[in-house]
Amino acid sequence: MIKQYANPARFNRLAGTLLPWLAWPAGLLILTGLYFGLFNSPPDYQQGNTVRIMYVHVPSAWMALFIYTFMAISSAVGLIWKHPLAHLSAQAAAPIGACFTFICLVTGSLWGKTMWGTWWVWDARLTSVLILFFLYLGFIALHSAFDNPTRGERSAAILGIVGIINLPIIKFSVDWWNTLHQPASVLKMSGPTIHASMLTPLLIMGFGFTLYFFSLLLLRMRTLMISRRARAINVAQSHRLGAE
Amino acid sequence: MQMISNILAMTGHEPYIWAAYATATAILMGLLIIFRRQLHNAYTKISMLEAKSQQRQHDRADGEGGIT
Numbered sequence: 001m002i003k004q005y006a007n008p009a010r011f012n013r014l015a016g017t018l019l020p021w022l023a024w025p026a027g028l029l030i031l032t033g034l035y036f037g038l039f040n041s042p043p044d045y046q047q048g049n050t051v052r053i054m055y056v057h058v059p060s061a062w063m064a065l066f067i068y069t070f071m072a073i074s075s076a077v078g079l080i081w082k083h084p085l086a087h088l089s090a091q092a093a094a095p096i097g098a099c100f101t102f103i104c105l106v107t108g109s110l111w112g113k114t115m116w117g118t119w120w121v122w123d124a125r126l127t128s129v130l131i132l133f134f135l136y137l138g139f140i141a142l143h144s145a146f147d148n149p150t151r152g153e154r155s156a157a158i159l160g161i162v163g164i165i166n167l168p169i170i171k172f173s174v175d176w177w178n179t180l181h182q183p184a185s186v187l188k189m190s191g192p193t194i195h196a197s198m199l200t201p202l203l204i205m206g207f208g209f210t211l212y213f214f215s216l217l218l219l220r221m222r223t224l225m226i227s228r229r230a231r232a233i234n235v236a237q238s239h240r241l242g243a244e
Numbered sequence: 245m246q247m248i249s250n251i252l253a254m255t256g257h258e259p260y261i262w263a264a265y266a267t268a269t270a271i272l273m274g275l276l277i278i279f280r281r282q283l284h285n286a287y288t289k290i291s292m293l294e295a296k297s298q299q300r301q302h303d304r305a306d307g308e309g310g311i312t
Contacts, residue, residue, distance in 0.1 A: 053260070056268040060268065096275065099271050103267060103272075107268065110260045110261075111260070216275055222283055222286075223279065223283045223286045226286040226289075227286050230289050230290045237300070240300075
């Protein structure tokens with residue numbers, strides 16, 4: 001069933017229909033989350049208003065991990081089942097994931113400066129997220145490093161799959177090693193330890209960022225598909241000219 | 245009004261908090277703008293290529309018609 005959307009025209013139609021249904025709710029959710037986070041949630045009893053950085057930092061970190069998982073699964077589907085859209089979706093997701101990881105690093109650094117008194121420490125959580133950022137950059141670079149696009153896709157897909165080992169390291173780094181970073185307070189087996197007045201804007205921002213990611217993904221996939229078609233027309237024309 | 249000014253002041257940490265929000269907004273909006281522009285450019289390129297390709301086919305058909 002998914003294979004029928006490998007047809008560019010059909011995919012374009014579907015993406016065109018889905019985009020407004022993703023983008024508008026994404027915008028609304030993010031604005032609502034910002035309102036709750038900035039105006040309708042209390043300051044932390046220890047951190048004061050600085051805790052408000054959490055409403056962009058934590059959802060960005062979730063997205064950085066989610067997008068990498070999405071990218072690795074797409075890469076595996078592309079390698080194993082050779083679905084034409086799989087590599088394309090991984091390629092489209094990579095820059096978005098890199099941007100969310102960058103936001104996570106920058107906002108974390110700003111939060112760290114106010115709470116720990118330093119912009120950066122080489123502890124397990126921060127270092128493993130920095131490695132995730134480099135994995136994204138490596139994936140993007142590998143894609144365009146070969147003249148043959150199929151070889152670029154395959155090499156990047158292998159890096160994407162191998163790099164997934166970093167995700168449990170990021171998640172459990174705060175439990176396995178002594179770090180300055182606080183342990184998980186939302187995604188815990190025993191349930192969230194964060195108050196509902198802070199959890200609500202956090203979850204709203206998380207959903208908003210997820211919908212925003214899918215909107216950007218569809219936009220980027222459409223662009224990549226059209227660029228591929230343009231490349232194919234160019235190649236066909238140059239072959240025809242050569243034959244003449 | 246008092247609540248808004250309290251939020252804007254952020255008890256002395258305002259540069260860090262607003263810098264975090266500004267960075268996130270700039271990057272996320274920047275991505276949207278870049279992707280939309282790239283899509284627009286790709287559409288322009290493909291329509292030019294398709295028009296050129298059709299023109300070439302017409303020219304070839306006219307040429308063949310002329311010879312026969």
